[in-house]
Amino acid sequence: MQTADIRQRWLDFFAQRGHTVVPSASLVSDDPTLMFTVAGMVPFVPYLTGVVPAPFPRATSVQKCIRTNDIEEVGRTPRHGTFFQMNGNFSFGDYFKEGAIGYAWELLTSSESDGGYGFDERDLWVTVYKDDDEAIDLWKKIAGLPDERIQRLDKDTNYWSTGQPGPAGPCSEIFFDRGPAYGVDGGPATDDDRYVEIWNLVFMQYLIEDVRSKTDFRIVGELPKKNIDTGMGLERVAFLKQGVDNMYEIDQVRPVLDAAAELSGRRYGADHEDDVRMRVIADHVRSSLMLMSDGVAPSNEGRGYILRRLLRRSIRAMRLLGVDGPTFGTLFGASRDAMKAAYPEVEHDYGQISQLALGEEETFLRTLSAGTSILDLAVGSTKEAGSTALPGDTAFLLHDTYGFPIELTLEMADEAGLSVDRAAFDTLMAEQRSRAKADAKSKKKALADLSVYADLRAKGETVFTGYTDLTTESTVLGLLVGGRPVAVASAGQTAEVVLAETSLYAEAGGQAADQGLIVGDGYELKVLDVQKPVKGLISHTVEVVSGEVAAGDRATTLVDESYRRGATQAHSGTHVIHAALRQVLGPNAHQSGSFNKAGYLRLDFGWNSALSAETRSEIEEISNNAVRDNLEVVTREMPLAEAKELGAMALFGEKYGDTVRVVDIGGPWSRELCAGTHVRTSAEIGMINLIGESSVGSTNRRVESLVGLDAFRRFAAERALVSELTTNLKTPQDQLVDRVNELVQSLKTAEKRIAQYEARALGDRIPSIAEKAARVGQTRLVAEDLGELGSGDDLRMLATGVREKLGTDAAVVALTAVVKSRPVAIVATNPAAREQGLKAGALAKQMAGVLGGGGGGKDDLAQGGGQDVQAIPAALEAVRRAVA
The missing domain is CATH 3.30.980.10 (Threonyl-trna Synthetase; Chain A, domain 2)
Incomplete structure (x- = not known):
């Protein structure tokens, strides 16, 4: 049974039973707490929690989902996929346990000719929450299941909540027994791959408070309207119905796997590690295709970073299969053809998708070789030094300069038998972020817990009048301060105001929110931001300039006309x-x-x-x-x-x-x-x-x-600037470009001459610096502070020049200078010194540590730096002790 057929049977079955068919939402979640749509119920959360009134009593969908928390398991187990599809049926205060169990059993066990999936009843097991006797009785009544195929499990597996105060309830899961060839007997409680979970029924019936953990909370009563939320894993049912061993071999995924095998010349099934790599490629290419079809583009932040990681892991896996050249043209084409029947948009948007994928591949292939060389050298140095952890600054260099996601560095280091100094890497990343400009949206406060909007949304949708009117009479439906409902907001406070109508545009579609005022009898509110926290509701973040505003007050929205x-x-x-x-x-x-x-x-x-x-x-x-x-x-x-x-x-x-x-x-x-x-x-x-x-x-x-x-x-x-230039340079406007080019060329010539004079002056200093060499044991050491210099290159030239001046006897040159208000150290050693074990990289690193920074380099020449100029004498003393 093809995956598209399984999908359509689901939708047809529930549509025939009064469910509204809801198209899949985007993989990019509307929930501000989620990066992606991670489960089939996510688009329905506002209805399930009562924040937004459900527009239908029952619904069904096949929802696209992305999860990356199990990315390391992809390819190694039969069921872990980054992208997957969740078939769901939902009831909002309509049918409950008996209806959900009845529908599930009917669809699973009905014959294929009758529109069902045709599973043998003897292969199905269920688990229930240990105290849910009602569900157990219903399974016996509806399905006729014997006691030994109904297993009671605890809250950690068979109880659902959002992790916040609100609705919760027990759940019941349906498993398929693949048979003794796949593992031990004993049912789903064994947590063995033999038993594959295919359907989860959540019975949302209680209200909980005092939530301390997933399993520790207080039930305060039953919900006035009980809901049903179910999810059936489409890929899991597909691999069972198609008679293959895992989700990577189903009809929507296997073509990519086969394309990877053909490109690499390796045979799927011949080598375990190669098989894992092909599965990773098949999963990640499909996941990337679907993410890009929903508008995600590769980047270094957020969703784009997750996509970039998937793409680069695919490229890395192909290289491990022996393919160094571009492959995405073939792999993405195979995935498009496998997915277009279910999702026509991947074919319609394929030009844009392939452009993104091929561009990312081209960029990463250029940097992968260079980055791998850097990593290989670092691995060798780390092992030579007897360490088991790759330095954090190396991991940061790979990330910052070569675009290696830290996860890729972790994987490659692990292949070499090393860990990574993750704490040092994280520190460097934090420093970089603190230096970077804050994103424009960082000024926006986090939205309050969305449940606080439930009562406001229940009063209806906010009517936007701003297409035609800049002023609108309205009513204050509610107020929030600090994310909590309040009756009144007073002068000096920042609050969220929800109105019945508004002429103020809420940020959307790339357009920033309107500026303006909200005024009423005795109060004035300055509008700071306008957003849509939940569907149908517009919230105004305001500063109360004067007076007090209360729920129920009349209000007038005034859009800043100029803005x-x-x-x-x-x-x-x-x-x-x-x-x-x-x-x-x-x-x-x-x-x-x-x-x-x-x-x-x-x-x-x-x-x-x-x-x-x-x-x-x-x-x-x-x-x-x-x-x-x-x-x-x-x-x-x-x-x-x-x-x-x-x-x-x-x-x-x-x-x-x-x-x-x-x-x-x-x-x-x-x-x-x-x-x-x-x-x-x-x-x-x-x-x-x-x-x-x-x-x-x-x-x-x-x-x-x-x-x-x-x-x-x-x-x-610009006109004023041109006028000023023509006046100051005494040049007509039409000759201005030539005159500026002439001046620039003259300046470059002058700078070149100055640089030659400065280099000659620096060279003249070399003999006097070399004369300061002191004998330390068998080594001649120069350890001097040269004051302020223009650049680190100047210091490097002096160090290598002094080293040459000292001849062939063992010599170490350690020089410091202040460059742009920061201390810099250069260490140079000659062959005789290195034979004695004196290596420039180790000495520079030691000096840099005293200076409050980092450093290192090759055995013959290395550099370090720091923050503390006052520590230069101590750094020079440290190198003297080290040489001694």
Whole structure:
């Protein structure tokens, strides 16, 4: 039975029994506490917990999921997959235990000809929570299961909760017995691979509080509405129904495995480690394909980092199979063909997906060889030094310079029999993050526990009036301070305010939230942020400027008209530039992200090379021609299918509902799905000034632009600058470029001469420094502080020059200097000194430790540095003692 057939039978079965079929949500979770959709029930959590009223009494879905916590088990067990599909059926206060158990048993054991899965009843076992006698009685009544095939287990396996106060309940799991060839007898309680869990039924019936752990909480009563949440592992059922040993051999995954085998010339089934590598490749390529189809792009942060790790682990596994060249074109094509029947979007978006994958592969293959060489040398040095842990600074270098995820370094070190100094690596990473600029969103506070919005959402959806009105009369539905509901918020406090209606735009679709005020009788609130914490609800983060605001008060929302005008100019400008990009570069220049606020926009798009000055100028001119032509901007709401038939562009990675808003600029010239605010005609954008173009990854570029008055002010500032230059240089404007180039060339010539004079001056110092050599045992040692120098290169030149001056007798040169306010140390040794065991790398590292930093290098020449200039004398004394 093919995987697509198993999927369709599930949906048909529950649809015929009154369940609303809900399409899979994106792998990118809406839950702010989750990076990905990790389980089939995640999209339904707001309904299961009562935060949002369920729009249907019962539902069913086949949900795409990603989990990476078991990534090390991928390929080594029959059932661990990074990407998997969870079949679910849900009841929201409708049927309960008897209905859930009845449906599960009927679907599993009905014959294939009757639309079921045709499992033999004798192969099925169930587990229940140890105190759930009701479920045990129902299994006996409905399924006729004997006592020996119903096992009672404790809370750690058979009790569900969110880990927070709220709904919880026992669960019952269904297992398939693969037979004695796969393990010991004894049922699921043995925790053996022989018994494969295929379905979990969660009976959400209690309210819990005082949650101290997964198994330690207090049940305070039964829920007024009891819910059902179930999940059946699609891949697990597929490998059982297809008669293969594991999920990597099912029809949706095996083609990638076979492609990896063919590319490598290795036979699947011939070698255990090779088999594991092929399974890893098959899983990770499919997972990456599905992540990219939902708009995730490789990066060094968040979801993009997880994707990059999967891609690079795949490349690494192919290299271990003996393939050094590119393979993603073949592997991703095989995965696309295996998945497109269930998910047509992977074929529709394959151009964008393959561009991302091939670009990442090309980039990593270039760095993998160099990084592997660095790692091999470090492994050799570590073993030679008698250590079992690779230094943390080596792991950081591989991560920072060569793009090695730390997990890859851990794996490669482990293959060499070493661990990694993870604490040192983490310290260096923390230091790097503290130096980096904070992300724009870091200023936003974490959203409160979403359960606090339940009562507010139950009062209905917030009506957004801001498309047509900048001022709206409304009512305060509720207030939160510090994430907790309050009756009143007073002057000086920061609070969240939820209104029945609002004209203030909540951040979405790349457009920043509106600025403005909320006012009422006796109070004024300054709007700091506007967000959508749960579907259908708009929350305003405000500073109470004066007075007191209370739930139930009348309120008026006032949008800052100037800010909104600038934001609409920027958002419409984004659409215009996107259309111009596609006109100049072609359809592959597809928007992959954007941000716009009053007067400014940035747009990321799929492209793998920098734009020339001529191309940028052409895009800017087309954009401004569209502004000049005063194109009409029309917005319409319509069903998603109708919008796509009209050719409206759905942006890669964005999520859309059944009804969408289509924005046309100049009719079909620019037609996109967009919920943002826009100008009425393109002329209102005013002006577009492209101010930057840069790389944001191997397959993505970014353009930045100012619009409206901000664009004009930039042009005016540049005009003033040109005027000042022509005056100061006494050069006509049309000759300005040549004159500046002439001055730059003169400056370079002068700098070259100065550098020659400085090098000669440094060389003149070598004899006097060498004269300070002191005899320490059989070694001549120079240990001197040279004061301030321009660069570490100057210090290195002096050290090697002094070493040459000292001749062939054993000699060590240890010099320090202050370079840009920080202490630097250089150690140079000659062959005779090294024969005595005096190695520059070890001596430099010792000096750097005294200076409060790190260092090392080769045996003949090494460098270190630190933070403490006052410690230079102690560092020189340390090297004297070491040589002695």
